[in-house]
Amino acid sequence: xxxxxxxxxxxxxxxxxxxxxxxxxxxxxxxxxxxxxxxxxxxxxxxxxxxxxxxxxxxxxxxxxxxxxxxxxxxxxxxxxxxxxxxxxxxxxxxxxxxxxxxxxxxxxxxxxxxxxxxxxxxxxxxxxxxxxxxxxxxxxxxxxxxxxxxxxxxxxxxxxxxx
Numbered sequence: 001x002x003x004x005x006x007x008x009x010x011x012x013x014x015x016x017x018x019x020x021x022x023x024x025x026x027x028x029x030x031x032x033x034x035x036x037x038x039x040x041x042x043x044x045x046x047x048x049x050x051x052x053x054x055x056x057x058x059x060x061x062x063x064x065x066x067x068x069x070x071x072x073x074x075x076x077x078x079x080x081x082x083x084x085x086x087x088x089x090x091x092x093x094x095x096x097x098x099x100x101x102x103x104x105x106x107x108x109x110x111x112x113x114x115x116x117x118x119x120x121x122x123x124x125x126x127x128x129x130x131x132x133x134x135x136x137x138x139x140x141x142x143x144x145x146x147x148x149x150x151x152x153x154x155x156x157x158x159x160x161x162x163x164x
Contacts, residue, residue: 021055025055028043029048032045081145084144085140088127088137089133092127092130092132094109095127097110107120
């Protein structure tokens with residue numbers, strides 16, 4: 001006789017974990033807002049934002065696990081596309097600091113001055129303008145997606161499972 005698959009109601013550990021997450025998600029902001037800083041149950045804003053970051057990373061990890069492992073869909077590292085867009089926006093923000101940086105150089109970002117660079121690299125020159133930065137946030141990840149897509153469809157990748 002086959003064993004019946006676990007359902008959500010019969011998974012006691014999962015139910016306890018979801019209950020704990022729900023209580024924590026409600027209790028932590030309440031303890032931050034309703035108790036004073038001198039109160040022993042006070043949760044600081046730093047701790048609350050740190051827990052929020054941890055929960056976001058956990059959500060990302062679970063989504064990758066569901067997509068790649070449980071559902072069998074091969075993920076092409078979607079984090080790389082977000083990272084490239086974030087790096088492009090960071091380049092714009094570093095150019096906007098200008099002479100207000102630690103080293104006071106109006107042309108070079110602080111890390112380039114620290115690394116003793118004498119001139120701005122050619123691929124940084126357009127990042128003085130917000131429109132160019134937004135365009136690069138869209139176009140650079142799109143170019144990477146086109147290259148990955150062309151390689152994947154050219155080689156006729158059909159899935160992550162092998163046929164035996």
